[in-house]
Amino acid sequence: MKKILAEIIAEWYRGHKRDLPWRRNPDAYRVWVSEIMLQQTRVEAVKPYYERFLRELPTVRDLAQAQEDKLLKLWEGLGYYNRVRNMQQAAQQIMIDYQGKFPDTYEEIRSLKGIGSYTAGAISAFAYGIPKAAVDGNVLRVVSRITGSRKDVMKQSVRREMEEELEKIIPENAASDFNQGLIELGAIVCLPNGEPRCKECPAAPFCEARKQGTIAEIPVKSKGKARKIEDRTVLVFKDGKKLAIRKRPGKGLLAGLYEFPNEKGHLTLDEVSAYSKKIGLMPVRIKELGQAKHIFSHIEWHMTGYEVIVDELEQTNERGFLFILPEEIEQEYPIPSAFEYYTRYAGIGR
Ligand code: ADE
Numbered sequence: 169m170k171k172i173l174a175e176i177i178a179e180w181y182r183g184h185k186r187d188l189p190w191r192r193n194p195d196a197y198r199v200w201v202s203e204i205m206l207q208q209t210r211v212e213a214v215k216p217y218y219e220r221f222l223r224e225l226p227t228v229r230d231l232a233q234a235q236e237d238k239l240l241k242l243w244e245g246l247g248y249y250n251r252v253r254n255m256q257q258a259a260q261q262i263m264i265d266y267q268g269k270f271p272d273t274y275e276e277i278r279s280l281k282g283i284g285s286y287t288a289g290a291i292s293a294f295a296y297g298i299p300k301a302a303v304d305g306n307v308l309r310v311v312s313r314i315t316g317s318r319k320d321v322m323k324q325s326v327r328r329e330m331e332e333e334l335e336k337i338i339p340e341n342a343a344s345d346f347n348q349g350l351i352e353l354g355a356i357v358c359l360p361n362g363e364p365r366c367k368e369c370p371a372a373p374f375c376e377a378r379k380q381g382t383i384a385e386i387p388v389k390s391k392g393k394a395r396k397i398e399d400r401t402v403l404v405f406k407d408g409k410k411l412a413i414r415k416r417p418g419k420g421l422l423a424g425l426y427e428f429p430n431e432k433g434h435l436t437l438d439e440v441s442a443y444s445k446k447i448g449l450m451p452v453r454i455k456e457l458g459q460a461k462h463i464f465s466h467i468e469w470h471m472t473g474y475e476v477i478v479d480e481l482e483q484t485n486e487r488g489f490l491f492i493l494p495e496e497i498e499q500e501y502p503i504p505s506a507f508e509y510y511t512r513y514a515g516i517g518r
Pocket of ligand 1: 188203206207211304351355
């Protein structure tokens, strides 16, 4: 890409940027929180989460000291919960190593837990004006199209090479506008599926993919491994108004979050009845709740669910089951979206 085009993109950004909460007063903490949230989630979905997170945990110190359940509750529904666990570890690192002041060099920022080259580049450029690149999926698409590159954007080496190339042309004093311009082009002009809006694109006269008619083929992405499919049965045990939930283990998928009890496989109504009795919960009535699917990055849950009304005298905490009122679950206990179909049924709503 040419230097002149970098200037044009930065200038275009100044005139066309959307007014987004994290673009106002972009200090390092605010940029960090927004970029981590935006990694796997759409802008519109992130907005309310971002505002609430900043309100509840306005400083690095607040984040470092937050209780785990509170932290996960603030993240509930965003998915990829390790992102926020890593953020807390990084905040604790900042408290110890930098007395709570966010570090202001790329290398120090990059060394924090959960911060890779994209996020470190974004914080460095947006908050401090440091001339580093911030190459995410959007930027890989935009730059691959502009340069007509058919290299596999799933490869780390291709990303690294792009970072190096971009860093050669970042306009003077415009690291933020240039990087955000590329991101913004990817978000509102150079769209991933369907027709990109080339008529609105300041880079169109320079765009190789457009010239060659290869926009639909670029970026080239190698296929990842197929996801593993897991059948599960979700059980909504009800005792009066209270529902059984339990905390997941501290490691692995959805670590530390709360869930409805669930078992491997698709159980029949009779099997659910037998299972309930086995764990000491006497079923009074069992109802099928229907099927739901949830897709994680490496795994898919294909779920079936049952509501099991239990006899209140038989309540047990043997398996870590907690019987909690739905309103209280809604306020205090983080439940991942994987269970949304069943939480909605149970009157726990977002
Ligand atoms: N996607 C990733 N980072 C973004 C940002 N800062 N603004 C809008 N969309 C984004």
